Each structure stands twice: as C-alpha cells, then as structure tokens.
Amino acid sequence: EPEVTQTPSHQVTQMGQEVILRCVPISNHLYFYWYRQILGQKVEFLVSFYNNEISEKSEIFDDQFSVERPDGSNFTLKIRSTKLEDSAMYFCASSLQLPAGTDTQYFGPGTRLTVL
Amino acid sequence: QQQVKQSPQSLIVQKGGISIINCAYENTAFDYFPWYQQFPGKGPALLIAIRPDVSEKKEGRFTISFNKSAKQFSLHIMDSQPGDSATYFCAASKSGGFKTIFGAGTRLFVKA
Numbered sequence: 001e002p003e004v005t006q007t008p009s010h011q012v013t014q015m016g017q018e019v020i021l022r023c024v025p026i027s028n029h030l031y032f033y034w035y036r037q038i039l040g041q042k043v044e045f046l047v048s049f050y051n052n053e054i055s056e057k058s059e060i061f062d063d064q065f066s067v068e069r070p071d072g073s074n075f076t077l078k079i080r081s082t083k084l085e086d087s088a089m090y091f092c093a094s095s096l097q098l099p100a101g102t103d104t105q106y107f108g109p110g111t112r113l114t115v116l
Numbered sequence: 117q118q119q120v121k122q123s124p125q126s127l128i129v130q131k132g133g134i135s136i137i138n139c140a141y142e143n144t145a146f147d148y149f150p151w152y153q154q155f156p157g158k159g160p161a162l163l164i165a166i167r168p169d170v171s172e173k174k175e176g177r178f179t180i181s182f183n184k185s186a187k188q189f190s191l192h193i194m195d196s197q198p199g200d201s202a203t204y205f206c207a208a209s210k211s212g213g214f215k216t217i218f219g220a221g222t223r224l225f226v227k228a
Contacts, residue, residue, distance in 0.1 A: 004159070031214070041221075042220045043152075043160060043218040043221075044218070045215045045217065045218075050214070056213070058215070091159045091160070093159070102148065102211050102212055104150075104165075105162065107152075107159030107160050107161065109157065109158055110157075110158075110159050
C-alpha cells in the first residue's frame, strides 16, 4: 500500500540553525500538508500546499518557515533559524484529489526535531 | 471558535468493554468530522469520519454519534481490544477547506 515517507526520523540541531525536513507524499496525490505535534500535545496544522503554492497557513507558520516542492516527488519544510520551542514531531500528509475538508489525509511517520 | 474540545484525556477500559470519547466544537462552519488513531511512533491514521447530515455512522466496532444542535460528536469503540490501545484524536474541518483542527487527544488503554 502506498505511504507517505519522511526523512530523517530524528533531527537534532542547535538553536539558530536552519533545518530542512523532507517528505515524499503518495505519488498521485495533489494536496500536501505539514503538521506539528509538541510532545504530549495535540496535532497542529501548519500549512497546506496545492498547485505549487501555499493554499492556507496557520499563525504558527511565520516567516521562519517555508515549504517547497522542488521536484515531482519531494515536499520540504524549512525552518530558517530554529528556536527551542520548535522542538516537536513534524508530520507530513497528503490527500488525493480534494483538500483535507473533503478527502482522506494520509500521514507520514513524522520527523522528531530536537532543538538544543 | 476554531477549537475542538476533547475528553477524557485518558481512558482505561477492560477488554470487551465500550470506550467512549467525546468532542465538542464551536464553529458551525465545520462540516467534516474525522477521527484519527495514532500508535506510538506513527502518524495519525484516519479511523472513521462523519458529516452532519447523519446522526450516526458505524464501521465495524467503531461508531460515531453526532449531535448537530449540541455541536458535539463522540466515538464509541464496542468490544474494546488490547490492540485498540492508542491515542485517538477527533478533528474538524470545512468541506473544501485545507485546514484540519485537532482535539487534544485521548490516550486509551484496554486492559487484557
């Protein structure tokens, strides 16, 4: 069964460093998402991406964050200058033909980001 | 207005019992209510979802009950099994919308 994959599974970085989290969505999916989950807390929406542009973003997704689909398969989340509070599990998700409000989202296994 | 409130935070049920998790929302624009199941080390996975045009949806041992006037919905797991032990999240979104709002999660433990 096709699945969303994410790399790395765990990333440790120093405060102020840039990190790039990588995702390979399911191949024929058109809608892509990033969520984060601070340890023990709820899953929070960060951003959605469709047709090579951001379709919606949350208040969390400030100028330190950016997303990109550099080729036909990868979807990346960049954090320009990491802060301690960016430490969380980051989940990538994708949906096939319709956005999350209508279609099933498939989540990857997550990247645990630790900022020291 | 954007919140989805979920209770209880944790739940312990005997094998064979019924697990009940409740959620409430405020934004009446929400019209798609999925439940996700998350095992440790994994991403959330869609379990079952409902739209407000029906009051109940059942898939196997899992049932969603929906009360539109009260803006509440709940997940019932019948004949709970140890393999159901996981964290369950209710969520809400608008049809055609890109954002999903998650509840805080309920950690379910089913005792054998």
